[in-house]
Amino acid sequence: MNQKLNLSAGPHVRDRWTTPFIMMIVFIALVPTAAIGVVVHAVRYHSLNALWIILASIASAVLTELLFCLATRRKITIWDGSAAVTGMLLALCLSPNTPVVLPIVGSAFAILVVKCLFGGLGKNFINPALAARCFLLLSFSNGMTNYPGVNAVTSATPVALIKAGSMVNITDMFLGTAGGVIGSSVVALLIGGLVLWGLDIIHGEICFSVVAGFTLCLGLFGGHGFDPKFLIAHLCSGGVIMGAFFMATDYTTSPVSRLGQFVYGCLIGVLGALFRIFGKSADSFSYSIIIANLFTPLIDLYIIPKPYAYRKSAIDKAAGIQKAPLLKRIPKPVIALTIIAALAGVALSGVFSMTKEPIEANELAKKRESYKVVCEDAADFLDVNAAIDALNSQNGSYANGKFGTTTIDEVLEAVDADGNTVGYVFAITNRNAYNPPLKLALGVDPDGNILKIAFIELNETPGKGSKADEPAFKDQFVGQTDTSGVDTMSGATVTSKAVLNAVNAGLDFFRSVIMGGGK
Secondary structure, X not given: OOOOOOOOOOOOOOOXXXXXXXXXXXHHHHHHXXXXXXXXXXXXXXXXXXXXXXXXHHHHHHHHHHHHHHHOOOOOXXXXXXXXXXXXXXXXXXXXXXXXXXXXXXXXXXXXXXXXXXXXXXXXOOOHHHHHHHHHHHHOHHHHOOOOOOOOOOOOOHHHHHHXXXXXXXXXXXHOOOOXXXXXXXXXXXXXHHHHHHOOOOOHHHHHHHHHHHHHHHHHHOOOOOOHHHHXXXXXXXXXXXXXXXXXXXXXXXXXXXHXXXXXXXXXXXXXHHHHHHOOOOOOHHHHHHHHHHHHHHHHHHOOOOOOOOOHHXXXXXXXXXXXXXXXXOOHHHHHHHHHHHHHHHHHHHHHHHHHHHHHHHHHHHHHHHHHHHOOOOOEEEEOHHHHHHHHOOOOOHHHHEOEOEEEEEEEEEEOOOOOEEEEEEEEEEOOOOOOOEEEEEEEOOOOOEEEEEEEEOOOOOOOHHHHHOHHHHHHHOOOOOOOOOOOOOOOHHHHHHHHHHHHHHHHHHHHHHHHHOO
């Protein structure tokens, strides 16, 4: 009898679901949020760029894998659907305003570098789609941060607005109509994710522990306690739901055991919350998943699933770790990296402590210099008592958002050497600029005429928004009592509106608080 037999130890587990079938279900689960993103962008901004991004990303991923297989004379693997899912996930993580060339480059990087060069499906050590997104963020930051805003003026994502202390519409974020990335519809992502969980394609230990860890950490350290609106706003923004249900649950980069998956999910949630609270980047959930991916081998090393019919003592004995000291069980590179990280943390903390006061002093000096520019006759600047209550009651924006996301940071009375009032100076921040925040100083004489404006912080695009700091634009405000006669800058409408809103907020504060309330 010439017949090959495959002999292996039992037990034998078989599943009717193949890899292509699972990938097809995952792809279908992503279609609703993709459709909502395309329709919202098409209706609101009259553009199909979101659709082209999705198609280009998927096509690039599939084509890259096909060309790699042909070039290396390997079996064609595009039919398993994993490349298409990677392309779809990457596209949904991008802004609808992203140039189409970026998802093409990103998908090629994800498939070629992160997946194929490490052995193909099941061999990658981090999530390919997230690795590609981080690669694009680092390499093409301008193209990757061009987001459509809620009111077509601001370029900030909802999570960036939340970090800035601005009000956001939770319903819009839940439905996916609040701007941000293409795949921002939380309701569609939840439906798709719960379907995958119900079919046991993804593990609940991961997705639910991600959400629980994120919520608990945010409630403890977010500064707002367990305020439902605050927590829900964060859960509905920044890719938390997509990351929990579609990224963190990747089979290859997640632990094997149920307990390991729970620890892994909690790690992602806690890191995501800490990055959200203390980090500078608003959309940083991707980094928390990638970092947890790197910890997966370590988690699998120490949280070992119990084999069929084995006792734990037998497992320990077989692994040779029954009596081994703890330090011998931990790989040396892990110990070295931990020590290096601890030393770096201590060093950075020390540097921060030493430089905190000089930095604050320099910032104060920079502000005072700007104040002197906008009110040249001033010899000193005094606090305005009538302004204190008004400044403390802004609640994230002055006049309940009448002037966009603008706050009055400081109001001072400018006096000459004899103590006579020669004007008032306002330090104002607007977070609707192209690259927020935009901070300026506004000088107003006692009659309400604008003396000058000067920028304390301007991060706008060189050659476009940066023109706001040129005399051709700033000098238009001199002598005005309002901004009706100020022309916006060509090609920098967003920056122009941010400056106008900031100046108008200062003028409104002068008329309603200082003139209305006295000194």
